[in-house]
Amino acid sequence: MIKEIKVYLFILLALALIFTYGYLFYPHSPVKPTGLSLERPSAVHVLGTDDLGMDIFAQISRGFYISMFIGLSTAGLACSAGGILGIASGFRGGKTDGVIGFFINLFLSVPQLPIMIVIGAFFGQSIWNVIVIISLFSWASIAKIVRAKTLQIKSKDYIKIAQSYGASFFYILTNHLIREISPLLLVNTLAVIGKAIVQEASLAFLGLSDPVSKTWGLMINKAVNFPGIYFTHYWLWWLLPPLVCLMLTTYCLRMISREIENTITK
Amino acid sequence: MRKRKLILILLLLSFIFLTFTACSGQGPSDVTQIGNQSEGYRLETLKLAGGTDWGMPNPYLHDPRGPGTAKMKLVFDSLLEADPSGDIPWLAKEWSIEGNTYTFIINEKAKFHDGERVSTEDIAFTIDYYKKYPPVTNYLASAQGNIVKDYEIIDDTTIKITVYEPLANTLVQLGSFAVLPKHIWEKVEDPYTFTGPEALIGSGPYRFGAYDSATGSYEFIAFEDYYGPKPVTARLLFVPVSHPVLAFENGEIDLADVPADLLDKYRSDPSVGILGKDNDFGYKMLINMERHPVFKDVELRKAIYHALDREGIVEKVFRGEGSVASAGYVPVTSLFYNERVEKYDYNPSLAAGLLKDKKISVSLLTGNSGNDVKVAELIKINLEEAGVKVNVVAVDSKVRDEKIFAGEYDFALVGNGGWGRLPDYLRTMYSSKSKFTGTNPHYMGPLGYDNAKITGLAERQLRELDFNKRKELLEELQYEISKEVPIIVIANQTSYVMFRKDYYDGWVKTYDYQQFEQNRLSYVEK
Numbered sequence: 114m115i116k117e118i119k120v121y122l123f124i125l126l127a128l129a130l131i132f133t134y135g136y137l138f139y140p141h142s143p144v145k146p147t148g149l150s151l152e153r154p155s156a157v158h159v160l161g162t163d164d165l166g167m168d169i170f171a172q173i174s175r176g177f178y179i180s181m182f183i184g185l186s187t188a189g190l191a192c193s194a195g196g197i198l199g200i201a202s203g204f205r206g207g208k209t210d211g212v213i214g215f216f217i218n219l220f221l222s223v224p225q226l227p228i229m230i231v232i233g234a235f236f237g238q239s240i241w242n243v244i245v246i247i248s249l250f251s252w253a254s255i256a257k258i259v260r261a262k263t264l265q266i267k268s269k270d271y272i273k274i275a276q277s278y279g280a281s282f283f284y285i286l287t288n289h290l291i292r293e294i295s296p297l298l299l300v301n302t303l304a305v306i307g308k309a310i311v312q313e314a315s316l317a318f319l320g321l322s323d324p325v326s327k328t329w330g331l332m333i334n335k336a337v338n339f340p341g342i343y344f345t346h347y348w349l350w351w352l353l354p355p356l357v358c359l360m361l362t363t364y365c366l367r368m369i370s371r372e373i374e375n376t377i378t379k
Numbered sequence: 380m381r382k383r384k385l386i387l388i389l390l391l392l393s394f395i396f397l398t399f400t401a402c403s404g405q406g407p408s409d410v411t412q413i414g415n416q417s418e419g420y421r422l423e424t425l426k427l428a429g430g431t432d433w434g435m436p437n438p439y440l441h442d443p444r445g446p447g448t449a450k451m452k453l454v455f456d457s458l459l460e461a462d463p464s465g466d467i468p469w470l471a472k473e474w475s476i477e478g479n480t481y482t483f484i485i486n487e488k489a490k491f492h493d494g495e496r497v498s499t500e501d502i503a504f505t506i507d508y509y510k511k512y513p514p515v516t517n518y519l520a521s522a523q524g525n526i527v528k529d530y531e532i533i534d535d536t537t538i539k540i541t542v543y544e545p546l547a548n549t550l551v552q553l554g555s556f557a558v559l560p561k562h563i564w565e566k567v568e569d570p571y572t573f574t575g576p577e578a579l580i581g582s583g584p585y586r587f588g589a590y591d592s593a594t595g596s597y598e599f600i601a602f603e604d605y606y607g608p609k610p611v612t613a614r615l616l617f618v619p620v621s622h623p624v625l626a627f628e629n630g631e632i633d634l635a636d637v638p639a640d641l642l643d644k645y646r647s648d649p650s651v652g653i654l655g656k657d658n659d660f661g662y663k664m665l666i667n668m669e670r671h672p673v674f675k676d677v678e679l680r681k682a683i684y685h686a687l688d689r690e691g692i693v694e695k696v697f698r699g700e701g702s703v704a705s706a707g708y709v710p711v712t713s714l715f716y717n718e719r720v721e722k723y724d725y726n727p728s729l730a731a732g733l734l735k736d737k738k739i740s741v742s743l744l745t746g747n748s749g750n751d752v753k754v755a756e757l758i759k760i761n762l763e764e765a766g767v768k769v770n771v772v773a774v775d776s777k778v779r780d781e782k783i784f785a786g787e788y789d790f791a792l793v794g795n796g797g798w799g800r801l802p803d804y805l806r807t808m809y810s811s812k813s814k815f816t817g818t819n820p821h822y823m824g825p826l827g828y829d830n831a832k833i834t835g836l837a838e839r840q841l842r843e844l845d846f847n848k849r850k851e852l853l854e855e856l857q858y859e860i861s862k863e864v865p866i867i868v869i870a871n872q873t874s875y876v877m878f879r880k881d882y883y884d885g886w887v888k889t890y891d892y893q894q895f896e897q898n899r900l901s902y903v904e905k
Binding site: 144145146150164165166237238320324325335339340341343344345347 | 622623624625636637638639640641644691694695696698747752753755756757759760771772773
């Protein structure tokens with residue numbers, strides 16, 4: 114199990130190293146034309162150029178960091194909100210549980226993508242808006258899991274005994290709850306990173322991200338919308354690389370999350 | 380037990396049958412039954428790429444841009460039409476001009492789609508109705524209000540229209556407005572909300588069939604009693620397609636734009652015909668000088684020209700199919716183009732020298748379709764190199780048009796077709812006396828700019844009835860515009876369409892308009 118996690122971590126690390134080189138040391142800018150239109154991959158442009166003459170490898174490298182930034186920020190926001198609200202709901206119960214439970218069910222029941230499109234269109238195109246929108250639709254499932262776990266822990270005898278000895282909520286939180294909930298949060302954080310990267314790509318593909326940013330979703334969008342791309346060879350170096358990177362990154366994150374989950378539940 | 384099984388099988392079969400029949404009735408083509416009308420027409424169906432909502436095809440509800448107007452003109456006729464050589468009879472079979480008076484004799488066989496005859500009463504009613512309720516594209520509008528002073532109905536087919544002032548484009552204006560059926564619209568008090576079936580009854584070559592705003596689908600049906608040239612197809616469809624070239628290859632549409640990279644592939648195919656629209660599409664950048672008075676300084680406007688690698692835009696975005704736009708606006712391939720216009724080459728150091736110290740920061744409003752964002756991105760890169768900070772704001776093209784109309788922009792990038800038209804459009808863009816009042820930003824000029832000499836020339840060319848003298852005035856106007864550069868004219872694109880020669884090849888451009896698929900003549904027998 115640990116071995117498999119290591120393999121996926123190694124792939125992610127390798128991607129991070131390659132794209133760090135592309136972002137920091139590669140001689141071409143990801144946001145300025147540095148070659149001719151649609152140059153084939155060569156020693157100068159390792160993955161060729163797009164129609165505006167911008168280097169594909171430089172764009173993918175930047176896209177990796179944008180995707181990771183969006184994924185981590187979203188996961189941070191969603192897991193913090195989901196964790197806090199889930200614990201509050203499960204531990205306090207009563208009206209708090211009712212109100213938080215209502216919002217959990219509300220956010221879980223609405224169709225996410227159409228609502229995200231509407232909100233994205235309303236607030237305008239920016240990476241920050243994308244982070245907020247995706248977080249908004251990611252916290253509820255985490256809160257639901259954390260709430261259930263909190264309820265389970267709360268009913269344990271050692272918690273009841275601690276409470277009878279006058280243990281405060283803060284004491285129980287730091288000594289019992291966090292310890293038992295953090296593996297769950299870790300699994301969900303990884304899952305949210307992967308989900309956020311895909312959702313950002315979807316929103317960017319639909320034109321709801323910063324139109325001149327170099328995210329993978331936007332790269333795929335531009336390549337797919339290039340007139341007649343399927344009748345040329347351009348898709349090989351323009352469409353395929355961001356697509357493969359997107360799939361590989363999210364697959365690794367998903368698999369790491371699954372393996373950790375299996376380890377915990379064993 | 381056996382009987383029960385039999386009933387179950389029968390129920391299952393009827394369910395499958397109902398499912399299939401229900402599914403087959405969902406396409407726009409089945410919204411209206413047309414029976415055997417395909418008989419007698421050259422084609423049963425002619426299909427074009429749809430997918431965009433261009434509004435309901437009536438004079439009050441269509442989108443102001445070319446494709447919206449074109450669909451309305453299939454249903455609603457006008458007095459005249461244009462072919463490659465000039466104006467031709469249409470609803471009016473004859474016309475004459477005497478001083479301020481234009482006499483039209485309309486075709487006595489003309490009928491509306493509900494069977495009522497078209498009479499001069501309808502023409503007169505339409506003129507009055509448009510004065511009261513201006514349509515989306517108001518051909519009769521003038522800076523003073525309306526070009527029509529008075530009219531006189533001589534009989535059922537003859538009407539004399541008197542204008543305030545006979546101008547070079549008066550005949551085209553009088554010949555272009557869509558004629559409304561009086562018996563329907565006289566009861567309508569708010570045409571902007573009138574959407575019943577009667578709102579789509581005109582006297583054009585095609586009847587309205589179906590329209591779905593969500594999918595941008597349209598269906599038009601040949602009008603069997605049409606007085607003019609016979610429609611070529613029983614049904615004309617605009618269907619949503621995700622990829623026009625693939626759709627053309629699969630026979631889903633009969634006309635498609637050819638991407639520049641595929642021109643050689645299709646040119647070598649003898650079954651495919653290709654037609655070009657020389658520099659008919661173009662991009663320009665409007666400057667809001669009310670928000671940024673610093674650009675009232677002509678040297679700074681010229682510096683923007685020098686900052687832009689417009690050749691690069693043609694090469695990269697248009698894939699070499701086009702040309703750097705003339706600073707006098709009229710494309711280099713136009714009959715009216717003036718070779719003497721000022722030219723501004725790409726000179727980033729000169730631009731930076733003028734712009735860097737000004738610390739200018741602007742937003743660049745653009746559409747989010749076609750090549751809009753790509754052009755905006757290259758402009759942003761160039762301007763930032765020259766020291767102007769640019770934030771690209773990409774929105775739906777309709778939202779962009781509305782924002783431009785409301786003056787809510789710093790810089791606005793506008794891409795549109797129709798640059799090959801007779802350049803009277805310079806007047807609404809550059810003259811302070813004839814500012815465009817519609818919502819199509821194609822005809823809008825900069826905000827906060829006024830130049831007496833340009834206004835004078837733009838107005839004089841309209842009053843010059845001699846073609847050669849008018850051409851000279853238009854050339855002089857371009858020269859002045861190129862010296863003043865109130866608008867940054869970016870680049871013109873030559874686009875191409877392809878069609879199957881053995882299926883239908885009757886695509887026509889007029890002397891004034893190169894968009895084959897938007898010309899009414901393309902859909903009737905020649």
